[in-house]
Amino acid sequence: MVLTNMDKIEPVKNKLFLFFFWLITIYSTLNITLTNNYESFFTTGHEIFMGDLFFFIDNPPRNYPPLAQIPYIIANKIISTSDDAITSNLTNLQKINLIRSSYHGIFLGATYILTSLLPLLIIFLASLKGNYLEKSIYAISALVSGVMLFAINRGNIITYALIFLNLFLLTYKSNNKYIRFSSYFFLAIAANLKLYPAIFGILLILRKDWKGCVTSSIMFIFIYIISYIISYQQTGYNIFDLANNISSFIQSSSAYIPTSNDFSTKNFSKLLLYITFGFNTPTTLYTILNYTILASVVLCCMIIVFFSEQEWQKYTSLSLICMFVPQISYIYSGIFILPAILSFISNDNKSKKNIVYAILFCLTIVITDFPGSMFFIPSGFLIKCFAAYSILLIMLIETTANVINLYKFKKIRTLHDAIKIPFKQNE
Numbered sequence: 001m002v003l004t005n006m007d008k009i010e011p012v013k014n015k016l017f018l019f020f021f022w023l024i025t026i027y028s029t030l031n032i033t034l035t036n037n038y039e040s041f042f043t044t045g046h047e048i049f050m051g052d053l054f055f056f057i058d059n060p061p062r063n064y065p066p067l068a069q070i071p072y073i074i075a076n077k078i079i080s081t082s083d084d085a086i087t088s089n090l091t092n093l094q095k096i097n098l099i100r101s102s103y104h105g106i107f108l109g110a111t112y113i114l115t116s117l118l119p120l121l122i123i124f125l126a127s128l129k130g131n132y133l134e135k136s137i138y139a140i141s142a143l144v145s146g147v148m149l150f151a152i153n154r155g156n157i158i159t160y161a162l163i164f165l166n167l168f169l170l171t172y173k174s175n176n177k178y179i180r181f182s183s184y185f186f187l188a189i190a191a192n193l194k195l196y197p198a199i200f201g202i203l204l205i206l207r208k209d210w211k212g213c214v215t216s217s218i219m220f221i222f223i224y225i226i227s228y229i230i231s232y233q234q235t236g237y238n239i240f241d242l243a244n245n246i247s248s249f250i251q252s253s254s255a256y257i258p259t260s261n262d263f264s265t266k267n268f269s270k271l272l273l274y275i276t277f278g279f280n281t282p283t284t285l286y287t288i289l290n291y292t293i294l295a296s297v298v299l300c301c302m303i304i305v306f307f308s309e310q311e312w313q314k315y316t317s318l319s320l321i322c323m324f325v326p327q328i329s330y331i332y333s334g335i336f337i338l339p340a341i342l343s344f345i346s347n348d349n350k351s352k353k354n355i356v357y358a359i360l361f362c363l364t365i366v367i368t369d370f371p372g373s374m375f376f377i378p379s380g381f382l383i384k385c386f387a388a389y390s391i392l393l394i395m396l397i398e399t400t401a402n403v404i405n406l407y408k409f410k411k412i413r414t415l416h417d418a419i420k421i422p423f424k425q426n427e
Contacts, residue, residue, distance in 0.1 A: 012355060013354040013357075014138075014358070016358050016359060017345065017359070017361065017362050018137065020358075020362045020366075021141055021145075021362045021365075021366050022141070024362065024363075024366045024367070024368065025146075025367055027369075028146075028366070028369035028380070032367070032369050037369070040369045040380065041146065041367055041368065041369050041380060041381075042149075042150060042153045043150075049100070049155075050100065050109055050112070050153070050154065051154060052154045052155045052157070053108070053154075053155025053156075054096045054099050054100050054105065054108075054109075054155065057072055057079065057099060060072040060076070060231070064157070065192055065194070065195055065227070066192075066224060066230070066232075067193055067223060067224070067227035068193050068194070069231045069235065070227055070231060073230075073231070073234045073235070078104060078108075079099060079102065079104035079105060079108065109155070113152060115160075116151075116152065116160065116163070117143055120142075120143060120159070120163060120166070121139055121140075121143060123163065123170065124138070124139035124142055124143070124166075124338075124342060127166065127169070127170060127339065127342045128342055128346055129346040130346075138342065138345055139342075142341070142342065145335075145338070145367075146331070146367035146368060146384075147332060147333075147334030147335045147338070147364075147365045148332075148338070148365075149367065150261075150330070150332045151335055154330075157194075158193075158332050158333070160193055161190045161193040162190075162335050162336065164186045164187070164189040164190035164193070165187070165336070165339070166339055167183070168183045168186040168187040168200065169315070169339050170183075172203060172204065172209075172212070180212065183212070184212050184215045184216035184219055185216075185219055187201060187216045187219075187220075188216050188219035188220040188222075188223055189223065192220060192224055192227065196321070196325065196326055197322060197336070198220070199318050199321050199322065200318050201216060202305055203314070204216065206305070206306070206314070258270035258271045259377075260376075260378050260381045261330050261331045261381060262328060262329055263323045263324060263329045263330075263331070263333055263388060264325070264327050264328060264329040265290060265293045265294040265297055265327075266294075266327045267329075267385075268293060268324070269286060269289045269290040269293055271377065271382070272289065273285060273289065274375055274377075275374065278375070294324075294325065297320070297324045297325065297392065298321065298325065300317075300392055301318065301320055301321050302317075303396060303399060304392075304395050305318060307399050307403050308395065310347065310349060311343055312340055312341075312344040313395050313399070315339055316337060316340040318340075319336040319340045320388065320391070323336060323337065323388065324388075324389075331381075334364060334384075337365065337388075338365065344357065344358075344361065353394070356394065357391065357394070360387045360394075361391065363383055363384055363387035364384055364388045364391065368383055
């Protein structure tokens with residue numbers, strides 16, 4: 001049998017993704033290692049290896065939801081140094097280094113890595129199509145992607161939110177009512193860990209699973225209340241502390257200078273203004289541009305979710321909301337796009353545009369350490385950030401074109417029916 005050009009599009013799309021992914025990964029990794037320039041992609045300094053994990057052992061993060069504080073409370077009971085006379089005069093950074101190098105600290109770090117990567121490996125394999133070797137290659141690629149390594153580098157609890165989000169995506173369409181019921185629990189857990197994965201509940205609305213919407217909402221509230229009670233008893237943080245500290249955390253990073261590891265619309269607005277005006281950026285434009293882009297991103301994503309016919313595009317648009325809408329959104333938020341990429345790889349749609357998507361997906365998640373910079377922003381992050389926003393723009397154009405074509409198609413069919421002319425779908 002002779003394969004047509006369209007039959008060859010999908011394998012080329014996947015092969016190009018792998019080719020560019022590993023080419024950039026190997027190049028960037030060698031460049032970072034040989035030049036000892038880890039800060040070109042990862043965070044260093046006071047946020048050293050697994051800083052998010054070890055920094056909050058003595059003081060659970062006040063700007064995290066209650067459920068996300070509980071693992072730190074448990075770790076504190078195991079390896080707390082707050083009452084140790086030896087550490088009483090140490091700075092926080094010195095305490096972190098001491099804990100990290102202790103037996104308990106090494107065990108905690110290893111436990112975090114294993115409980116993050118092993119479940120994700122199994123889930124990724126279950127999400128993909130193809131033979132075991134093919135699935136393994138893509139699953140491993142996702143696990144060693146730049147966004148995932150950034151999350152591991154920070155020791156951030158976002159990896160657990162991704163696990164439960166992936167479990168939801170695997171089970172919410174099941175015909176088995178018990179498995180489907182479990183999916184509501186998985187979504188509630190993911191949302192209680194990082195809040196914004198709750199946006200994936202829109203998938204239940206698209207399926208008109210109203211019972212699921214109510215059930216997952218009740219589960220979310222129940223889990224929040226229980227975890228809040230536990231957290232409050234251990235830390236004394238109340239719900240007003242959470243709101244105030246989230247606001248303070250955002251305001252602390254609200255300067256008009258863009259950072260090199262933030263996907264948010266706030267940071268993207270800063271990037272656009274600095275590219276246009278340099279260090280003479282008019283601050284009066286900042287608020288207007290930020291809220292304009294924020295509203296545009298949400299609107300565009302909703303259009304794609306409700307009107308795109310491709311599942312991977314729905315997943316991608318919801319993932320981009322998780323990356324763009326939070327007003328501080330570090331590179332590790334990019335792990336939410338991994339399920340969408342795996343769905344894209346398994347997709348059978350024959351379209352040449354998929355080749356473009358494959359390259360943009362690659363640039364969004366891979367380790368990027370390229371020569372040059374704009375002002376003080378490394379070119380690697382600039383490429384990564386603009387690739388992510390380009391995905392949204394291209395999906396919007398494609399979805400809008402499809403909606404217009406569908407409208408014209410229905411109009412022509414209605415006209416044929418009105419004058420009783422036989423209508424052929426391929427006309």
